[in-house]
Amino acid sequence: GNSVTQMEGPVTLSEEAFLTINCTYTATGYPSLFWYVQYPGEGLQLLLKATKADDKGSNKGFEATYRKETTSFHLEKGSVQVSDSAVYFCALRYSSASKIIFGSGTRLSIRP
Amino acid sequence: DTGVSQDPRHKITKRGQNVTFRCDPISEHNRLYWYRQTLGQGPEFLTYFQNEAQLEKSRLLSDRFSAERPKGSFSTLEIQRTEQGDSAMYLCASRYLADGTGELFFGEGSRLTVL
Numbered sequence: 001g002n003s004v005t006q007m008e009g010p011v012t013l014s015e016e017a018f019l020t021i022n023c024t025y026t027a028t029g030y031p032s033l034f035w036y037v038q039y040p041g042e043g044l045q046l047l048l049k050a051t052k053a054d055d056k057g058s059n060k061g062f063e064a065t066y067r068k069e070t071t072s073f074h075l076e077k078g079s080v081q082v083s084d085s086a087v088y089f090c091a092l093r094y095s096s097a098s099k100i101i102f103g104s105g106t107r108l109s110i111r112p
Numbered sequence: 113d114t115g116v117s118q119d120p121r122h123k124i125t126k127r128g129q130n131v132t133f134r135c136d137p138i139s140e141h142n143r144l145y146w147y148r149q150t151l152g153q154g155p156e157f158l159t160y161f162q163n164e165a166q167l168e169k170s171r172l173l174s175d176r177f178s179a180e181r182p183k184g185s186f187s188t189l190e191i192q193r194t195e196q197g198d199s200a201m202y203l204c205a206s207r208y209l210a211d212g213t214g215e216l217f218f219g220e221g222s223r224l225t226v227l
Contacts, residue, residue: 102154
């Protein structure tokens with residue numbers, strides 16, 4: 001079936017460090033891929049997305065590239081800030097009309 | 113505020129009681145989803161509606177759970193004879209199907225604690 005596996009947390013980094021959160025997926029066909037973020041006390045919100053192979057999604061300094069050959073969609077940021085502390089969820093949608101399937105989430109904490 | 117709203121935000125109940133959660137989606141959104149999230153896990157899909165039609169239900173959704181969207185606007189999720197294992201955050205999300213971004217807009221959730 002369709003599923004998402006992401007790097008377990010928590011991840012703790014110092015401010016301005018480089019961030020990678022790994023995400024791999026299993027899906028039939030060509031799913032769309034997403035990263036959602038949940039800040040403390042807030043609902044989930046879309047961070048970025050990619051809809052086909054080799055697409056790069058980007059937002060707020062975060063990037064992720066849809067790699068079909070490795071079935072991956074790793075999240076990266078060159079220099080993290082304290083305000084990036086949140087839980088990050090990798091997700092996929094296997095057709096435009098279907099539901100979104102989420103990974104288990106990675107909690108990120110940034111030290112000043 | 114024109115986002116997705118959920119009510120109540122917190123519910124504490126005793127085992128065996130019935131509870132109902134309400135979700136008001138963004139007004140023009142025709143798709144409405146319910147997810148459940150437990151501590152340290154990602155959201156698990158429960159069910160979704162297109163307008164008033166319930167199109168899919170997860171195998172996770174036992175017969176104690178029922179959801180409705182009677183007029184294609186707000187939705188309710190009822191849990192009958194609650195069990196301690198039902199303790200979780202219940203999330204509602206909505207989207208407009210024809211919107212090519214596919215973005216789901218989430219509410220802040222309704223947290224259920226079953227004693």
